[in-house]
Amino acid sequence: MTDRKHGTTQGADAPAVLTAAMLLAHWQGHRRLTRRVIEAFPEKDLFEFSAGGMRTFALLATEMLQMIAPTMKGVLEDRWEAGGYGAAGPATKDELLEAWDAADQLLAESWPNIPPERFFEEANAFGLWTAPVITTLLYLVDNEVHHRGQGYVYLRMLGITPPLFYQRQMAGTGEDGA
Amino acid sequence: MTDRKHGTTQGADAPAVLTAAMLLAHWQGHRRLTRRVIEAFPEKDLFEFSAGGMRTFALLATEMLQMIAPTMKGVLEDRWEAGGYGAAGPATKDELLEAWDAADQLLAESWPNIPPERFFEEANAFGLWTAPVITTLLYLVDNEVHHRGQGYVYLRMLGITPPLFYQRQMAGTGEDGA
Numbered sequence: 216m217t218d219r220k221h222g223t224t225q226g227a228d229a230p231a232v233l234t235a236a237m238l239l240a241h242w243q244g245h246r247r248l249t250r251r252v253i254e255a256f257p258e259k260d261l262f263e264f265s266a267g268g269m270r271t272f273a274l275l276a277t278e279m280l281q282m283i284a285p286t287m288k289g290v291l292e293d294r295w296e297a298g299g300y301g302a303a304g305p306a307t308k309d310e311l312l313e314a315w316d317a318a319d320q321l322l323a324e325s326w327p328n329i330p331p332e333r334f335f336e337e338a339n340a341f342g343l344w345t346a347p348v349i350t351t352l353l354y355l356v357d358n359e360v361h362h363r364g365q366g367y368v369y370l371r372m373l374g375i376t377p378p379l380f381y382q383r384q385m386a387g388t389g390e391d392g393a
Numbered sequence: 394m395t396d397r398k399h400g401t402t403q404g405a406d407a408p409a410v411l412t413a414a415m416l417l418a419h420w421q422g423h424r425r426l427t428r429r430v431i432e433a434f435p436e437k438d439l440f441e442f443s444a445g446g447m448r449t450f451a452l453l454a455t456e457m458l459q460m461i462a463p464t465m466k467g468v469l470e471d472r473w474e475a476g477g478y479g480a481a482g483p484a485t486k487d488e489l490l491e492a493w494d495a496a497d498q499l500l501a502e503s504w505p506n507i508p509p510e511r512f513f514e515e516a517n518a519f520g521l522w523t524a525p526v527i528t529t530l531l532y533l534v535d536n537e538v539h540h541r542g543q544g545y546v547y548l549r550m551l552g553i554t555p556p557l558f559y560q561r562q563m564a565g566t567g568e569d570g571a
Binding site for chain 1: 409410411412413415416419423444445446447509512513522527528530531532535536538539540541542543545546547548549550551552558559
């Protein structure tokens with residue numbers, strides 16, 4: 216069935232390179248690293264420091280975590296609603312980390328419920344784009360890596376050494392790279 | 394065969410979510426966006442501007458592109474040698490863009506030669522880590538997104554509006570998001 220699915224989207228000879236479980240593990244590794252970046256910020260700088268007129272890292276991290284619940288709802292129920300996205304975010308570092316962990320838990324619990332064929336189905340995500348569900352999920356991972364990289368610059372500008380980029384579980388290994 | 398491969402790494406019930414062709418298209422979309430970021434820098438700032446004691450964006454982009462040839466050699470021949478990695482990089486924006494395009498061409502030409510089962514094979518990449526080949530390939534993509542995000546901060550600090558993050562071909566669609 217898997218090969219037939221690929222056949223409909225990329226040609227029957229297209230090999231699979233990533234399983235759902237591997238992608239989840241990969242994302243979870245990124246989320247562990249992002250959590251370490253949040254922790255590395257002094258409380259005040261987390262909510263006040265930024266560069267170039269950009270958002271604070273608290274706001275960037277809030278965006279990342281607020282995307283998860285509405286996206287998983289869209290993936291699982293095909294109802295693409297903003298949910299809590301854009302709401303006022305956590306006001307303290309502890310609250311942010313708590314919300315971060317709650318999003319992790321939601322992700323871990325809801326991910327196994329994604330039917331295998333769902334990843335390849337086209338969906339109009341939030342009225343923003345129409346693409347295979349896998350593309351939207353990869354977008355969330357990429358968005359996290361992108362903004363976390365910006366957090367690294369903030370930390371360096373604050374004189375703080377960020378966590379190592381590879382300090383996270385790596386996809387498919389089940390081992391922690393730390 | 395694909396399912397059997399997955400069975401050895403993630404359990405026989407693990408669904409595939411990404412094909413080799415989709416991952417290549419995804420990476421190529423990122424590479425197109427990174428190229429736009431390089432182009433957005435004024436020549437002088439590309440090679441001189443940085444923040445927090447970090448590397449210039451020319452050096453970050455040079456790292457990204459110099460990783461490709463040695464990695465593809467390792468993936469295809471299981472010879473993990475530094476190759477041109479760490480060599481003096483391009484000295485002008487035109488040279489950097491030329492090297493960027495050459496790496497794109499190498500990637501496009503060599504990628505289809507990766508045997509399907511290779512993605513799941515463990516390899517000791519450059520003596521740095523032992524992981525499935527797919528993990529090492531994802532690392533290169535993540536590293537590019539990470540450092541490109543830092544380039545966005547540099548551009549904002551220079552008063553330049555960066556290209557839209559979603560301005561790239563999206564995985565599996567074959568459509569340009571621009």
